[in-house]
Amino acid sequence: MGLVVQKYGGSSVADAEGIKRVAKRIVDAKKNGHQVVVVVSAMGDTTDELIDLAGQVSPMPTGREFDMLLTAGERISMALLAMAIKNLGHEAQSFTGSQAGVITDSVHNKARIIDVTPGRIRTALDEGNIAIVAGFQGVSQDKKDITTLGRGGSDTTAVALAAALDAEVCEIYTDVDGVFTADPRVVKKAKKIDWISFEDMLELAASGSKVLLHRCVEYARRYNIPIHVRSSFSGLRGTWVSNEPHVEQGAQKVEHAIISGVAHDVSEAKVTVVGVPDKPGEAAAIFRAIADAEINIDMVVQNVSAATTHLTDISFTLPKTDGRKAIDALEKAKAAVGFESLRYDDQIGKISLVGAGMKTNPGVTASFFEALSDAGVNIELISTSEIRISVVTRAEDVNNAVRAVHTAFGLDSDSDEAVVYGGTGR
Ligand code: ADP
Ligand code: ASP
Ligand code: MG
Numbered sequence: 001m002g003l004v005v006q007k008y009g010g011s012s013v014a015d016a017e018g019i020k021r022v023a024k025r026i027v028d029a030k031k032n033g034h035q036v037v038v039v040v041s042a043m044g045d046t047t048d049e050l051i052d053l054a055g056q057v058s059p060m061p062t063g064r065e066f067d068m069l070l071t072a073g074e075r076i077s078m079a080l081l082a083m084a085i086k087n088l089g090h091e092a093q094s095f096t097g098s099q100a101g102v103i104t105d106s107v108h109n110k111a112r113i114i115d116v117t118p119g120r121i122r123t124a125l126d127e128g129n130i131a132i133v134a135g136f137q138g139v140s141q142d143k144k145d146i147t148t149l150g151r152g153g154s155d156t157t158a159v160a161l162a163a164a165l166d167a168e169v170c171e172i173y174t175d176v177d178g179v180f181t182a183d184p185r186v187v188k189k190a191k192k193i194d195w196i197s198f199e200d201m202l203e204l205a206a207s208g209s210k211v212l213l214h215r216c217v218e219y220a221r222r223y224n225i226p227i228h229v230r231s232s233f234s235g236l237r238g239t240w241v242s243n244e245p246h247v248e249q250g251a252q253k254v255e256h257a258i259i260s261g262v263a264h265d266v267s268e269a270k271v272t273v274v275g276v277p278d279k280p281g282e283a284a285a286i287f288r289a290i291a292d293a294e295i296n297i298d299m300v301v302q303n304v305s306a307a308t309t310h311l312t313d314i315s316f317t318l319p320k321t322d323g324r325k326a327i328d329a330l331e332k333a334k335a336a337v338g339f340e341s342l343r344y345d346d347q348i349g350k351i352s353l354v355g356a357g358m359k360t361n362p363g364v365t366a367s368f369f370e371a372l373s374d375a376g377v378n379i380e381l382i383s384t385s386e387i388r389i390s391v392v393t394r395a396e397d398v399n400n401a402v403r404a405v406h407t408a409f410g411l412d413s414d415s416d417e418a419v420v421y422g423g424t425g426r
Contacts, residue, residue: 006025014043018043078094100120105147111149155216163225177234180193182406187402190418200261200387202218203260227240258364260355277338351393368408
């Protein structure tokens, strides 16, 4: 029996009862002969509550102190979990990200892991302990400051530790039974997926399926760590995410689906730069200003120049949390770029259809647009990759659009409704 890394999300440890339930599961894995490393998130909505609190003392909390604050959430849950395990008669030690050797760059609030040196975790395991690690945090290599990995970052901590410790598997325990063909909170008839490739999971995660974080899947693919996403509330087998399905992952039952699922995202906003001179270098200047502010953008669309004015509009989408920063950066660059005005719209949503099969099946795009049109949904932006089609619509249309597309592609299950065991969906 080898080493397993188990990650428990906030909804799985939302209260004392949850912590005790999770402690029993961890002890069971240990009793089965595994060495167990646990990554734990902050209890329930603690991180959101800390963010709200910071907002009450500062209009735009960011940087070093914000990270110091947010990492407190995971410290609480890791210590409580270690206590609950000890109470069941097993040895456990908790570690902050820094103590666990999670080394990051210095970009506060969305740091990247650049190295993992889990010496203390190895020692704790060798001494017979269960090691509990605070998720979502690390220490910067140069300044030795505490950093966080961005929202949902505990998933990445888990996979990074699994890779560094050469774990058999990384189990991600959450409040649903696995990865579904759509968010079960929106589509009651969503189906659980038995196995999904890294490639399709990467696109779903990047398109807003927050059941797994995009960076976590990227990391798992790079180091070939199989992920098992499952519920901490049920004993059911969940979804395996890996290169190829293995027998223990239900390989016999698994076929490559043409469409893996529908993802949606209402966390982005749209910025339109109005009246941009239609000449070389303008788009470069706009996106240089955005990049220098360390903002990641998603979709970009440029409208045709009106022949008479020689001006164009450029729209792009970005995380709402970076909206203020982007507007400030563009206002500063206004004189140099020479555009007329800026428009900011945070009432948008994105719907994406994902599946490697669309490379070889004609008509997927047409059926996608027909489904949206039948549901009366207006499309504002479109972007595609080889295995994904995404559209931006009004935020209020998103849930209807997801359900319509899910049905149109025959993804609705005809048996049980998808179960959501906990969490607030926040
Ligand atoms: P945790 O606190 O365990 O990290 P998250 O809230 O980050 O949990 O992720 C689990 C949630 O992801 C589910 O409750 C569900 O609402 C949402 N979700 C979105 N898309 C999917 C999907 N395709 N399959 C499963 N869950 C999804
Ligand atoms: N607690 C952090 C968050 O809510 C990290 C995580 O849960 O993965 O984003
Ligand atoms: Mg999560």
